Amino acid sequence: MKQRLSKREKYLTVVLLAIFVIVYFFSFIEYTYRIPILVGTIVMCVFFLLLFREWRLQITTCRIIWGITICIILLEMRRCIVPDLHGMLYFSLVLLILLIFKKEYIGTLNCILNIVYIMGLFFAIFTIVPIILPNIYVNLIVPLMRTNGNFDVIFYLGKGFYSGLTNQASINAVYLSFGVGACFLLLLLNNDKKKRIIYLIILIFELFCILLTSKRGPFLYSLLSMLIVLYFNSERGKKIRNLLFLVLVLTSLFFIIYYSVPSFNMYMTTFLEGKSQLGDFSNGRFALYDAAWNFFKDNKAYGIGWTNFRYIYFRYIDVHNVYLQLLCENGILGAIPVYISFVFCYIFTICKIKDIKKMGGVPYKLILFSLYMQTFFLFHSLTSNALYDYYISYFYFLAILIVDNVWADRWNKLVIGGL
Numbered sequence: 052m053k054q055r056l057s058k059r060e061k062y063l064t065v066v067l068l069a070i071f072v073i074v075y076f077f078s079f080i081e082y083t084y085r086i087p088i089l090v091g092t093i094v095m096c097v098f099f100l101l102l103f104r105e106w107r108l109q110i111t112t113c114r115i116i117w118g119i120t121i122c123i124i125l126l127e128m129r130r131c132i133v134p135d136l137h138g139m140l141y142f143s144l145v146l147l148i149l150l151i152f153k154k155e156y157i158g159t160l161n162c163i164l165n166i167v168y169i170m171g172l173f174f175a176i177f178t179i180v181p182i183i184l185p186n187i188y189v190n191l192i193v194p195l196m197r198t199n200g201n202f203d204v205i206f207y208l209g210k211g212f213y214s215g216l217t218n219q220a221s222i223n224a225v226y227l228s229f230g231v232g233a234c235f236l237l238l239l240l241n242n243d244k245k246k247r248i249i250y251l252i253i254l255i256f257e258l259f260c261i262l263l264t265s266k267r268g269p270f271l272y273s274l275l276s277m278l279i280v281l282y283f284n285s286e287r288g289k290k291i292r293n294l295l296f297l298v299l300v301l302t303s304l305f306f307i308i309y310y311s312v313p314s315f316n317m318y319m320t321t322f323l324e325g326k327s328q329l330g331d332f333s334n335g336r337f338a339l340y341d342a343a344w345n346f347f348k349d350n351k352a353y354g355i356g357w358t359n360f361r362y363i364y365f366r367y368i369d370v371h372n373v374y375l376q377l378l379c380e381n382g383i384l385g386a387i388p389v390y391i392s393f394v395f396c397y398i399f400t401i402c403k404i405k406d407i408k409k410m411g412g413v414p415y416k417l418i419l420f421s422l423y424m425q426t427f428f429l430f431h432s433l434t435s436n437a438l439y440d441y442y443i444s445y446f447y448f449l450a451i452l453i454v455d456n457v458w459a460d461r462w463n464k465l466v467i468g469g470l
Contacts, residue, residue: 059099059156060158062102063099063151063152063156063159064159064162065095066095066099066148067163068166069088069091069095070092070144071166071170073085073088073089073092073441074442074445074446075170075174075226075442076216077217077218077222077442079195079196079216082137085137086136089137089140092144093143093144093147096148096151097147099151100151111455112395113395113396113454114149114150116395116396117149117392117396118146118149118150119388120388121142121145121149123385123388123389124142124357124389125139125142125143125146127357127380127381130356130357130359131356131358132356132359132362132363133358138441145448148448149448149455152456156456157413157414157417157456157457160417160449160453161413161417163449164233164236164416164420165233167230167232167446168234168237170226171226171227171230171231171234171257172230172234172253173216174215174216174226174227174230175215175227175256175257175260177215177216178213178215178223178227178260178263179213179260179263180192181208181213181215182213182263189205192216196217203218203219204218207220211263211265212264212265213264213265214264215260220264220266221264221266221269221435222440222442224261224266224270225269225431225442226442227260227261227264227269228261228269228273228276228427229424229427231254231261232273232276232277232280232423232424232427234250234254235250235254235277235280235423236280236416236419236420237250238250238251238254239280239281240415240416240419261273268430268434269431271430272426272427272430272431275426276423276424276427277423279423279426280422280423283401283404283419283422284404284419336372336434339364339368339370339372340371340372342360342364343360343370343375343379344375344379346360346363346379347375347378347379347382350382352382352384353381353382353384354385354386357380360379369436369439370436371434371435372432372434373432373435373436373437373439374386374433376436376438377389393429396425397426397429399454403418403457404418417457418453418457420453421450421451421454421457424446424447424450425450425451428443428444428447428450
């Protein structure tokens with residue numbers, strides 16, 4: 052029998068879902084409206100504290116580390132050439148949610164996992180709409196997007212980049228990758244054969260849709276994340292065998308589709324060649340890396356300031372490598388705390404998998420999902436602006452919340468009296 056959500060869990064679920072509106076439907080919300088929505092969500096969190104006065108603030112190792120890190124980020128934002136109000140509100144909201152979340156709210160996190168799975172399938176369906184119903188997509192769906200994204204969607208659609216319900220194929224690929232992770236875990240941990248077949252079909256469908264976006268990174272990082280989750284989920288004697296089996300199945304499916312569907316050849320050409328206006332395999336990233344490294348060498352200690360690369364570098368674009376951008380903009384002193392936070396949370400997650408596996412059920416499913424999301428984020432940060440693109444980093448912080456709430460022991464939890 053499914054456990055019903057408590058009143059507090061229901062309210063906090065509504066708070067998190069309000070942020071999902073911003074995240075998942077980013078392409079449909081004008082920038083001027085996203086800020087009021089963020090402010091409204093912060094007010095909802097504060098109201099949560101006032102409504103449920105009998106609460107206990109749990110300060111854990113994860114929260115201390117990420118709390119300090121986010122405070123450093125907020126301080127760094129004071130050096131922005133152009134004030135990033137959206138970013139300041141976002142990180143303030145994340146810090147607030149990290150503080151008010153409790154271990155007892157595991158039902159809320161389970162709901163979020165199911166929503167990620169459903170939304171992944173939803174975006175996958177709309178990814179193939181331009182192929183099946185091109186007129187409906189161009190005439191009815193594209194006009195709903197933000198004005199400055201309409202032309203880009205149609206322009207890149209002709210070049211084989213399918214963005215679905217977003218204004219960028221890269222955003223669509225990330226949403227699909229999140230859905231792949233949720234679907235993979237439902238497949239991996241479900242004992243019902245019929246449901247496993249359904250999940251497998253959906254998983255293959257979502258992976259195929261990622262290929263349609265022509266984004267190599269999310270596709271490869273999704274596969275690597277699944278392999279790592281499979282490795283830590285398997286028993287010691289079965290780890291290598293299961294990994295090889297998954298690789299064999301995925302490789303076989305790829306070649307079957309490649310030689311059976313003629314149009315798929317065109318999509319793979321776009322995917323593998325990395326078509327871009329710049330005409331190189333890195334899509335111009337190597338030039339960005341070189342510029343960021345030179346900025347870092349001139350400002351090693353403090354960097355050039357949070358998000359200032361896009362304003363100093365003439366292309367008005369981010370570095371597309373989170374680790375290098377942190378060095379460039381924050382310097383050694385500002386980048387190291389963020390690096391430590393990334394590494395600590397990832398190692399902490401891996402160390403607790405074995406213990407939580409004994410508990411089974413929802414906690415184990417959630418921590419594997421957290422492992423997948425963290426792995427994807429850390430890989431994706433090598434070639435994207437994952438920390439600065441809030442539609443990605445939001446899910447990463449959710450993954451941190453999951454780890455922080457499915458495991459708490461006397462060495463990792465300090466409970467402070469409530470209001």
